Amino acid sequence: MIQGVYASPVTAVLAALLIAVAAPGAPAAAAGPAPLELSAAWGGVSRPGRMTELRVRLSSPAAGTVLLRIASAGAVIESALAVRRAEWQEVTVPVPASETVAVRAQFPDGTSAAGSLPLRLAEEPLLAVAATSLRPAAVSGAATGRTARVEVNAGELPRQHQAYQAVDAVLVDAGALAQLDTGQLQGLVDYLGRCGALVAIALPQAASDLLRKEAGCGGRTLMLLADDASTDAAVLSVLAAAPAEPVGRALLRPLLPQAAGPWPLVVAAVLAYFALAAVLLAFAGRPAVLVTCASLATLAVLVGPHVVQPKPRLSIWAESESQDHRGRYSALAETTGAGRGTRTQVLPELLQGAGPCAVADADSDDATGSADSTPPPHWRWDPAHSRFLTVTFEQRLFATAAVCWHGGFPLTRSASTRRLGSGGILVTNRGAGIWPAGVAVQDGRRYVLPVVPPGTARVLSASAQVPESPATDLAAMSGDGDSAVLLWPLELSARGVEHLPARAFLALRAAHDMGGS
Amino acid sequence: MFAAASLAGWVAAAAVAIWWLGEVALARGSGSSTALSTSALQALVMVQLFSIVTFGPWLGATTGPRSARLTLLCSLALPWPLVALVWSATPLPGWTMVQIEAALAVLALLLPWAGAAVRMRAPQPVAATLVSLASVIAVCALWSVRDVLLERLS
Incomplete structure (x- = not known):
């Protein structure tokens, strides 16, 4: 969790004083009520160039609309959020993964807060594990080879299906599944429907049936296990079955x-202009006429594209x-x-x-x-x-x-x-x-x-x-x-x-x- | 004189236009039109610059500064629509383009005066031609060491 700080001068000085008296290494939250908290899905780990999910928690000093500006991987994402005064609110936004995601919030009273969140970019395939009762040895990594593993709490699973692009496979168990809210369940089902690789352990029959029904790619990317004995093999199986990234x-x-x-319009315009200039050169012979013609044509070139979109x-x-x-x-x-x-x-x-x-x-x-x-x-x-x-x-x-x-x-x-x-x-x-x-x-x-x-x-x-x-x-x-x-x-x-x-x-x-x- | 100077600018600008549009047509979809357009814009500015530098002192000496300035401004303005078109395909800021054209216009106003001044001191027609030649050589020399100059200035 990265804490943002007020950008206004007074609060910046106050924040600096608070930081100065705080013990080294103390969490930033202890320094005062920071108005902006940032976190990312999958514990801030993602495959590079793919979409992940950014969670922004903010507390506005005044009621109204907060303008959020998020910059990541050469894209800027803006969002307006209606807020109440001094009340924490959360918004989740899909963002392209990059080494640093920068966020700026403009509050209704004119103050602003800024923060940045570093992401860890994994070159190797990522396995996300959200399980409450998985034995530590169940996913040994011996079979999964070079797959990196990221452990997340069930509550941290994304709500936007785009965020699942950040990982290559997901492992959940019944305990974790029971903790998901409606939005998270929808995100997981959407992911599965898009041929996402999922290993689910010890699910109740009703949940298993639902996942089977929603699974894409003929269900090849879904493995339902009764226990965690063969988790490694299941992970390998779904990783192999998962289709390549979406058509690019x-x-x-x-x-x-x-x-x-x-292009044809530009060629026609250039030809017409040079023909007109040749005629004026040949017959008019007056510099003022030529300069006027050139100026008007330049104006047309600059204004024209705004008329025809x-x-x-x-x-x-x-x-x-x-x-x-x-x-x-x-x-x-x-x-x-x-x-x-x-x-x-x-x-x-x-x-x-x-x-x-x-x-x-x-x-x-x-x-x-x-x-x-x-x-x-x-x-x-x-x-x-x-x-x-x-x-x-x-x-x-x-x-x-x-x-x-x-x-x-x-x-x-x-x-x-x-x-x-x-x-x-x-x-x-x-x-x-x-x-x-x-x-x-x-x-x-x-x-x-x-x-x-x-x-x-x-x-x-x-x-x-x-x-x-x-x-x-x-x-x-x-x-x-x-x-x-x-x-x-x-x-x-x-x-x-x-x-x-x-x-x-x-x-x-x-x-x-x-x-x- | 006016017709000769303007015709030279017309021919050079038309040549750049043909090259630019042809290259863009060939490069469509490859994502290199920005680089091509930047090169074309550079070529157009060079055409304008050399047109002014070549004809400026000579016209100033032979037709007088007033007539020469009009002719040079006309020669400078002739490629403006093309310059605007090519500029719109580059990431160059508009204000920078305005500054470049303004600098060329100032040059178009000053060089005929230099030609006329040379004519007053050395009445032989070849003197103005030599000044034009020296100006062209100076511009070429500056262009060849532009990277070093820009590095020093920054």
Whole structure:
């Protein structure tokens, strides 16, 4: 827990005096009522570049709205919090993990407090252990090899599912699970639904059934143990089964709808200007005319981009496995700047789990990164609805600003496939709904997938193949060879995205049909 | 004289525009447009600078300072829309760009006066040409040691 201090001069002097008389090494809390306390999920340990959860506890000297400003990993997150006077309140905010998270709170009476929280970044896979009755030897580490272990109290488990990105696997027991509040349980279930790796020990039957029902990736990333005898092996198993990190920006980018961007317009404007200047040089011959023309054209260049705002382009990649109740998606919105200025992008309500794109996916023109002197983007967090509302960034001509999303969604599609001797495949719709037309991908081959009613099967002929596309390439990458990946384009008609140029796909990994009905 | 100086600025600015837009088109999606634009902006400022330095003293000596200043300001203003466009693709602060253009404008006002002063002392036309040449060489020398100078100044 890191204590913040008042930034106003009087309180700063008082705080300095209190610190001076305090015994060396005494906790900062003993020095006085600090208005700001910071802590992070997982005891402040995280994998680098991933999202974790910051908890801010604050006590305002006056009632009103406290403005929070959090800076971490090249992103700035702002949030407004309604507070009562001298009453401790807590807000949890997902933040990208970095070595130091800096927080500043602006109170309603004009005073402010600041603090910073160092995070420990672990290069090796992280196993989070939240257990009340686990034997110390149960997770010996002998089997888990280079996995780092972080012990947390059940009460410290995150509420935001994004925070689970900070670790690679979680181990809980019945005692810990019983201590979770509703928000924490929801966070854990969301994590499991997004194929999060979880080992649960000695759970009651009802809890086990619930987790089984909510688990993504066909339940491969969930291990329910009766006792802690084989915990090491279970941890290894779920770590191996957990899918790779969500599809990143580099893979989502080819799925974006094609758009010319501002380049043709800029070329046309430059050509028009130079043609006009040539005509004026040839016929007008008066410097004043040329200077006036140049000045007006310059004004138009500076004002124009503020009148015409470019639309972001959106790509969504959703994936799931047959018989899963939940799928997971990754989305990318890119906006190519048409000029200098500040731009605020409203984040669609349809997509949950918005945040800065992972550092590994950023490039030098990325407004979510900080490779040059461009100010970092400002994310606005709504604590009431636990979501980011807007992102504001400095725009430049031709530079691309990106927003990434990772989230989950309920899904009911179920399918099985079997290879046929003719080179084709047999696809069976084992779900309750009719499938629209799409594409099936297996062993690098792409097949035309017709409309398939529930409970029926279709033979996909090897002769009717479809050409390669970025979506089918991505589907081929997510297949495992034994079974096909079924791919459908999705229509986006929800509020907030209906007017955006967007391309969305759902990839369903079918179960392997062994030859039965 | 006005047409020759302006045409030279037009051709040089158009060449930079073609190079910049071509490179940006090739680099789209690679994330390097900022670096390209910074280079293009540097090239444009150099075009403006050399245009003023080359023609300034010579025009001042041959057409008189008043006419030369108008011609030079015109030559300086011609690439302004392109400068604004390229600047908008770089992270350079707007105030810095204004300062650079203002410094060039001051230079455009002073150099014709220097040319006219040389003409008064040495009436031969070659003297003004030599002053222009010396100015260009001085700018080139300053440019080549700019890193050292900036380091000393900071």
